[in-house]
Amino acid sequence: MTRMRTDVKGLYFRRVSPLAPGITDYQPSLVVQKEAGRVLPLMWDALRKHYGGGVYWWPNVPESDPALELIREYLRAQGMQWFEEEESSLRLTFGGRPLEEVEKAWTSSHRKDVRRQRKRMEEQVGALRIWQPETVAEAEPVLEEFFRVHDEKWLEQGFPGLFDDERKRKFFRAIVRRLLGKGLHFSTLRGANEDRDVSYHFGFFSGGWMQWYRPSYRHEYQVYSPSKLHIGMLMERGCEQGWAGFDFLLGQEDYKRQWADEAMVVKSIHAGSMGFSPAYYWFSEGRPLLKDRYAGKLLLFRGKLRKWRESFESKKGT
Numbered sequence: 457m458t459r460m461r462t463d464v465k466g467l468y469f470r471r472v473s474p475l476a477p478g479i480t481d482y483q484p485s486l487v488v489q490k491e492a493g494r495v496l497p498l499m500w501d502a503l504r505k506h507y508g509g510g511v512y513w514w515p516n517v518p519e520s521d522p523a524l525e526l527i528r529e530y531l532r533a534q535g536m537q538w539f540e541e542e543e544s545s546l547r548l549t550f551g552g553r554p555l556e557e558v559e560k561a562w563t564s565s566h567r568k569d570v571r572r573q574r575k576r577m578e579e580q581v582g583a584l585r586i587w588q589p590e591t592v593a594e595a596e597p598v599l600e601e602f603f604r605v606h607d608e609k610w611l612e613q614g615f616p617g618l619f620d621d622e623r624k625r626k627f628f629r630a631i632v633r634r635l636l637g638k639g640l641h642f643s644t645l646r647g648a649n650e651d652r653d654v655s656y657h658f659g660f661f662s663g664g665w666m667q668w669y670r671p672s673y674r675h676e677y678q679v680y681s682p683s684k685l686h687i688g689m690l691m692e693r694g695c696e697q698g699w700a701g702f703d704f705l706l707g708q709e710d711y712k713r714q715w716a717d718e719a720m721v722v723k724s725i726h727a728g729s730m731g732f733s734p735a736y737y738w739f740s741e742g743r744p745l746l747k748d749r750y751a752g753k754l755l756l757f758r759g760k761l762r763k764w765r766e767s768f769e770s771k772k773g774t
Contacts, residue, residue: 581650606619
């Protein structure tokens, strides 16, 4: 863990947290489970001795992880105050069942729509197939297409583009170089008659679970539900290959509910070492309230600001 300054959402307060805090949907402690009860309190003692007072943050710990209760016991024993936030991930368990059995958990209208949209899409682009790169050289040009297609779709809806930031693009390129074939799942949906992809997924495969992390699709194919078809074909492969299931990660979007049959809860804990701390008050009271009330409006504002900036720079350039 490390102490770092937050951005404006954290009002620039400092806190001690894992590296890349809040970026990963799950962030359990990396420790041999049978040793967790002995090792983790010693690690946290060392943390507090090194960093002293202030705010400590354990984000996105799965409720099933033994470390979660160990954190609570430790904070209780140290007399520290803490605040918990809860989110959940929607998932679909395969359990060794064939696709025909898995589909029975879906509504009749959802099953019919998946088949109908696939037929309509294939009338436009030919027989669909899942494509995955075998080498980094194969992946890199498609990744650049993914950046462009991803941001075009979000900008069209009035939201800011993720990959406008070169640092984000550099980070995703590094993931491809280092994790292709080692947990990264990068795939596209391709039609036999098309020379380009209609849907993209940048995610992960871990413990037998497909993790649906960062999808996108070409906006011109929106009426055919490309992401829905991509998910359906990956699930078909998963049932054939004996995957544990399909994990949609954090977020309660309606489309996830169409597929899922269970939810996994994750907890995020902010702890304070002082009786009163402006930083702890913000993370435990102020920020959650602001997030609940204004998160959507703030995202739309960022998108409008991005469009205004692009328009201004364009006029300035001419």
